[in-house]
Amino acid sequence: MSDGASDPPEDSAGTADADQTADPGATAEDTTGEEAVTDDVVDDTTEREVVANDTPADGTSGEPVGGGPRKLHILTIPYRLVQQGAGIVVFLFFIGVPGLTGALGAEGGILGVLAVLGIAAAFVGYFVAYYKRYEYELTADTFDIRSGVFSRREREIPLRRIQNVDISQSVTQRVLGIASVGLETAGGGETEAQLQYVGEDEADRLQSEVSRLRRTSDATAGGAPEGETVEPAAETVFEITQRELGVLALVSTDFRVVSLVFFAGSIFGPSFFEELEPVFFGPETVLGVLFGPIAAILSIIAIGIFAGAVSAARYYGFTLNRTDEELRYERGLLQKYSGTIPLSKVQTLSVRENVLARRLGYAALYIETAGHVASAGESGGSQSAVPLAERDRVERLTRSIEDAPFDEFERPPKRARERYAVRYSLVVLAVTTLLYLASMATDLLGYWYLPLLGLLLVPVAAHLKWKHRGYYLGEDHVVTRNGFWSRTTKIVPYHRVQTTVSSETVFQRRRDLGTVVVDTAGSRSIMGDDPQAVDFDIGTVEEIRETVPDRLYEALRERKRSRSLDRLQPESGGPEEFDAGSRTDPPAD
């Protein structure tokens, strides 16, 4: 039902989270929020102390930033009422009232109307109370929210823990001039705070203020000179061109779905439409013969146009701005989204090219932070930094964030191809068998043996699968690449590695092959999409598994060193420094 009603469970989940991450070994002092997930635990007392020292540093305003607690936008009440209450009331009115009338006669009908009115009043009361009770405040160091109608909740989110600030607006919300603001931290899978809804200006103000304050408190905590809170120059690093938007619309269709439709159409179509023929056509008409394939092609086109239009509208006007320590994106034709991605919280970079985009020379870039951003309509909880752009633009942008080469790869040994060949052959045989059994049972499927033609494609498919796998151990990064239909290149800085896991299935062992997964705290990896080197020689696998953690230690030491140098000469805060040097692991007590 409504958000408000789900408040209590959400609340308890939140606290449980906090408890769970509470880590006796974690050290709060100097953490600047990089080891995102852990650092979530910094307790409030420490934070407050920082606040106390911090306030004078906040050059622009001495008092609590933003002038005390604020309320949501007043239009929130009617909007949410219509959005969430109306449906239920209408449902009750049309189902409940006639039902009661039927059961109890006219009196029942009156009773029903009264009940509906009562429920409607309850809804209005609830949302008004929700609005009245909801207060948020941006202080120099935390973002506080007090909310809840039945059970009260007070939440303080340390600004340094905030990973992303996202603004989203649907069409209706744009007309009303309101927006939803989501704050993400690394803890838990949910959005830490969702302000539904505030005015547009207020949303923008929150976004930029959070960035500014986070910068200030970082600077102070990092020992940088105080008072350098000048708004850093934002530079537009990427703007989607009309052409790219067109290509995006073209390639965003998932070709696996399309080929499936086509496949199904060609198998089921003829025999299925044979049944219909007496209705539509004479048995011998050309049209009748072609009907199956034509229907398949039309549905492909329809799916394609729809998917294309959706992603074109979604990424219309995509712009990416970069300041010293964060990226800020804006996009959307009908629904509007904007968000920030702090560069210091980047876990993994993924470059994705599906088969068509690859051919046309385009690629997409995703940036994973430890936060979770499913709410803004992003796929898979990671942030699409660039939905689609010419490959060298993507490469340049990627290299400006993490300077790793992504065209040099070690390929798996050739014997890995045998595995894929066997695997695909089995799939083809299984499909054929199923179709055969189905045709036995129903008489509907004439061409059950058609999939056997797929056996001809097996060697090609196996080769392609093999060809697009790879890994590369760079100076500062481990890079992996997988996938033919949608090739994903993942760049993981060594200092982001959490664990390495190698595994060999029975089938891999027969060929002395294995898989290594490099685990990070990125949110995307929950989807089983981790950076991994698949089907490499067992010796290589062991080497990667052992080398990467070693490099992790080296990288951490390196960063410690460069950070202590930073401390000695604080002026040297160029963009590169911010990327690599200024935030590191908390030193132990």
Added chain:
Amino acid sequence: MSDPDDPAESDAVETRPPATDSGATHTDTPDAAPSVGTSASTIEELDEELVEETVGELRRLDPKVRLYWVASRLLGGLIAAVVVAVFFQFAGPEFGLVETPGDLPFGFAQRTVVVGVAAFLLFGGLAVLHAVLYYRSWRYEVREDSLYLTRGVLTRVQTVAPYVRVQHIDARRGPVERILGLSTLVVYTAGSRGADVTVPGLTDDRADELQQALKRLAIESEEEDAV
């Protein structure tokens, strides 16, 4: 559930010559920990000692863990067997299996009971087999700067968890584990596969030791970093 698998002892101390006296650490006897403690005067030193004698040795789990695995899987086997029996009773005739007229309570046939018991024996047998093989495959090693685990029957899995990434360490004792005097150590990292780093089948003392040692090593690795 006695297991016929004796070679366990023969390769108990295998691979890599142990850096230190392995007798004290590997034994399952509960007096292992006190014997360590005798020479240590402060907690710090005790910790140091624990770390030293824990590092650098490929270890096996306690053999009793097989019982634990078998016990926890037998429950699943039991449920599966009941499902099979019920299926046989009601759906069997439909598929041309022999008619199963019931003469037991709830109209169950004796044949059904036989099928159920057979299924249970099959699942139980598989559980025992898997437990034995899984136990044989399990090794863990406390290294200088990471925890290394290897295990798996059909799919072998090796995990390297660097100490810097350790968030916290839990020792878990389930009901069956408590009866057997075993513990499971769960090492959490911030990674999405955090729960992958789990060491089952440790004697309680060993689990405490290991937890202390890992904690110590995790802190040390941070300090070393801070330089």
